[in-house]
Amino acid sequence: MEDINLKKVIVAAIIALILLFSGNYLITDYRVDRQLEKQLTELPQIKEVKVEEEKEYQLEIFLVDIEDLRTVNLEVRKKISDILNTDNYSLIFRGKESINLKQIYNKINLALYESLVTGKYTKFGSEVDKYREQYNLQKAEVKVDHDYIYLTLADDKGAIYKVLTRSKSKVGDENG
Secondary structure, eight states, X not given: OHHHHHHHHHHHHHHHHHHHHHHHHHHHXXXXXXXXXXXXXXXXXXEEEEEEESSSEEEEEEEOXXXXXXXXXXXHHHHHHHHHSSSOEEEEEEOOOOHHHHHHHHHXXXXXXXXXXXXXXXXXXXXXXXXXXXXXXXXXXXXXOSSEEXXXXXXXXXXXXXXXXXOGGGTTOSOO
Protein backbone atom coordinates (compact mmCIF):
# COMPACT_ATOMS: atom_id res chain seq x y z
CA MET A 1 0.00 0.00 0.00
CA GLU A 2 2.81 2.39 0.90
CA ASP A 3 4.54 1.55 -2.42
CA ILE A 4 1.49 2.74 -4.36
CA ASN A 5 1.28 5.96 -2.37
CA LEU A 6 5.00 6.61 -2.83
CA LYS A 7 4.68 6.08 -6.59
CA LYS A 8 1.72 8.43 -6.72
CA VAL A 9 3.62 11.06 -4.77
CA ILE A 10 6.64 10.80 -7.08
CA VAL A 11 4.46 11.00 -10.22
CA ALA A 12 2.55 13.95 -8.78
CA ALA A 13 5.83 15.70 -7.91
CA ILE A 14 7.19 15.17 -11.43
CA ILE A 15 3.97 16.49 -12.99
CA ALA A 16 4.01 19.49 -10.66
CA LEU A 17 7.62 20.29 -11.61
CA ILE A 18 6.84 19.99 -15.32
CA LEU A 19 3.86 22.31 -14.95
CA LEU A 20 5.86 24.76 -12.85
CA PHE A 21 8.76 25.00 -15.30
CA SER A 22 6.59 25.13 -18.42
CA GLY A 23 4.33 27.74 -16.82
CA ASN A 24 7.34 29.82 -15.83
CA TYR A 25 8.72 29.56 -19.38
CA LEU A 26 5.40 30.61 -20.92
CA ILE A 27 5.00 33.56 -18.55
CA THR A 28 8.58 34.74 -19.16
CA ASP A 29 8.18 34.31 -22.91
CA TYR A 30 4.86 36.18 -22.91
CA ARG A 31 6.28 38.97 -20.76
CA VAL A 32 9.33 39.45 -23.05
CA ASP A 33 7.18 39.47 -26.20
CA ARG A 34 4.75 41.99 -24.70
CA GLN A 35 7.57 44.16 -23.39
CA LEU A 36 9.24 44.20 -26.82
CA GLU A 37 5.98 45.14 -28.53
CA LYS A 38 5.15 47.82 -25.95
CA GLN A 39 8.61 49.42 -25.88
CA LEU A 40 8.99 49.45 -29.65
CA THR A 41 5.52 50.77 -30.48
CA GLU A 42 6.20 53.70 -28.16
CA LEU A 43 8.59 54.98 -30.85
CA PRO A 44 6.66 57.36 -33.12
CA GLN A 45 8.10 55.79 -36.29
CA ILE A 46 6.69 52.35 -35.50
CA LYS A 47 3.13 51.39 -36.31
CA GLU A 48 3.19 47.71 -35.36
CA VAL A 49 5.55 44.99 -34.12
CA LYS A 50 5.28 41.24 -34.65
CA VAL A 51 7.46 38.98 -32.51
CA GLU A 52 8.08 35.30 -33.17
CA GLU A 53 10.47 33.04 -31.34
CA GLU A 54 11.95 29.90 -32.81
CA LYS A 55 15.68 29.37 -32.31
CA GLU A 56 16.03 33.13 -32.02
CA TYR A 57 13.69 36.08 -31.82
CA GLN A 58 12.36 37.26 -35.17
CA LEU A 59 10.96 40.76 -35.16
CA GLU A 60 8.98 42.35 -37.94
CA ILE A 61 8.73 46.12 -37.52
CA PHE A 62 6.05 48.00 -39.48
CA LEU A 63 7.05 51.62 -39.98
CA VAL A 64 5.14 54.78 -40.76
CA ASP A 65 6.78 57.12 -43.29
CA ILE A 66 10.21 57.89 -41.85
CA GLU A 67 12.97 60.33 -42.67
CA ASP A 68 16.06 58.40 -41.60
CA LEU A 69 16.13 54.59 -41.63
CA ARG A 70 19.60 54.51 -40.04
CA THR A 71 18.45 56.40 -36.94
CA VAL A 72 15.35 54.22 -36.58
CA ASN A 73 17.42 51.04 -36.97
CA LEU A 74 19.86 52.10 -34.26
CA GLU A 75 17.06 53.11 -31.84
CA VAL A 76 15.19 49.84 -32.42
CA ARG A 77 18.30 47.68 -32.03
CA LYS A 78 19.23 49.46 -28.79
CA LYS A 79 15.78 48.81 -27.28
CA ILE A 80 15.76 45.18 -28.42
CA SER A 81 19.24 44.50 -27.03
CA ASP A 82 18.32 46.13 -23.71
CA ILE A 83 15.23 43.94 -23.35
CA LEU A 84 16.64 40.65 -24.64
CA ASN A 85 20.17 41.10 -23.27
CA THR A 86 21.45 39.55 -26.51
CA ASP A 87 22.13 40.47 -30.11
CA ASN A 88 20.91 37.07 -31.29
CA TYR A 89 17.75 38.07 -33.18
CA SER A 90 16.66 38.89 -36.71
CA LEU A 91 14.97 42.13 -37.62
CA ILE A 92 12.92 43.08 -40.68
CA PHE A 93 11.60 46.56 -41.35
CA ARG A 94 8.41 46.91 -43.38
CA GLY A 95 6.73 49.88 -44.95
CA LYS A 96 3.60 50.01 -47.03
CA GLU A 97 5.08 48.16 -50.00
CA SER A 98 3.38 48.92 -53.31
CA ILE A 99 3.60 46.52 -56.26
CA ASN A 100 5.58 49.13 -58.21
CA LEU A 101 8.14 49.47 -55.41
CA LYS A 102 8.50 45.69 -55.10
CA GLN A 103 9.24 45.47 -58.83
CA ILE A 104 11.81 48.27 -58.61
CA TYR A 105 13.44 46.64 -55.58
CA ASN A 106 13.68 43.34 -57.47
CA LYS A 107 15.52 45.17 -60.27
CA ILE A 108 17.89 46.86 -57.80
CA ASN A 109 18.47 43.68 -55.78
CA LEU A 110 21.40 42.36 -57.83
CA ALA A 111 23.26 45.67 -57.58
CA LEU A 112 22.55 45.77 -53.84
CA TYR A 113 24.08 42.37 -53.19
CA GLU A 114 26.98 43.13 -55.51
CA SER A 115 27.74 46.23 -53.42
CA LEU A 116 27.60 44.16 -50.22
CA VAL A 117 30.18 41.75 -51.62
CA THR A 118 32.47 44.25 -53.39
CA GLY A 119 32.06 47.22 -51.06
CA LYS A 120 31.34 49.56 -54.02
CA TYR A 121 28.53 51.49 -52.37
CA THR A 122 28.93 54.64 -54.47
CA LYS A 123 28.29 52.58 -57.60
CA PHE A 124 25.16 51.17 -55.96
CA GLY A 125 24.10 54.69 -54.96
CA SER A 126 24.39 55.77 -58.61
CA GLU A 127 22.21 52.83 -59.66
CA VAL A 128 19.57 53.83 -57.12
CA ASP A 129 19.67 57.44 -58.37
CA LYS A 130 19.02 56.21 -61.92
CA TYR A 131 15.98 54.26 -60.73
CA ARG A 132 14.69 57.27 -58.79
CA GLU A 133 14.76 59.37 -61.96
CA GLN A 134 13.52 56.61 -64.25
CA TYR A 135 10.53 55.69 -62.07
CA ASN A 136 9.89 59.15 -60.59
CA LEU A 137 10.30 57.96 -57.00
CA GLN A 138 9.72 60.42 -54.18
CA LYS A 139 12.69 58.97 -52.34
CA ALA A 140 15.45 56.56 -53.27
CA GLU A 141 18.21 56.68 -50.70
CA VAL A 142 21.24 54.60 -49.81
CA LYS A 143 23.14 55.10 -46.57
CA VAL A 144 26.07 53.10 -45.27
CA ASP A 145 27.66 52.92 -41.84
CA HIS A 146 30.22 50.59 -40.31
CA ASP A 147 27.75 47.73 -39.81
CA TYR A 148 24.84 48.17 -42.23
CA ILE A 149 23.67 49.35 -45.61
CA TYR A 150 20.29 51.09 -45.63
CA LEU A 151 17.97 51.34 -48.62
CA THR A 152 14.78 53.39 -48.73
CA LEU A 153 12.51 53.47 -51.78
CA ALA A 154 9.31 55.52 -51.65
CA ASP A 155 6.59 56.58 -54.05
CA ASP A 156 3.15 58.10 -53.53
CA LYS A 157 1.71 54.68 -52.59
CA GLY A 158 4.20 53.53 -49.99
CA ALA A 159 7.78 52.71 -49.06
CA ILE A 160 10.23 49.83 -48.85
CA TYR A 161 12.88 49.79 -46.14
CA LYS A 162 15.85 47.41 -46.22
CA VAL A 163 18.66 47.10 -43.70
CA LEU A 164 21.41 44.62 -44.53
CA THR A 165 24.48 43.78 -42.54
CA ARG A 166 27.88 44.52 -44.07
CA SER A 167 29.65 41.68 -42.25
CA LYS A 168 31.21 39.32 -44.78
CA SER A 169 30.29 36.30 -42.66
CA LYS A 170 26.61 37.27 -42.57
CA VAL A 171 26.12 39.14 -45.87
CA GLY A 172 22.48 39.97 -46.36
CA ASP A 173 21.17 37.84 -43.51
CA GLU A 174 18.66 40.43 -42.39
CA ASN A 175 15.86 42.14 -44.20
CA GLY A 176 16.98 40.98 -47.63
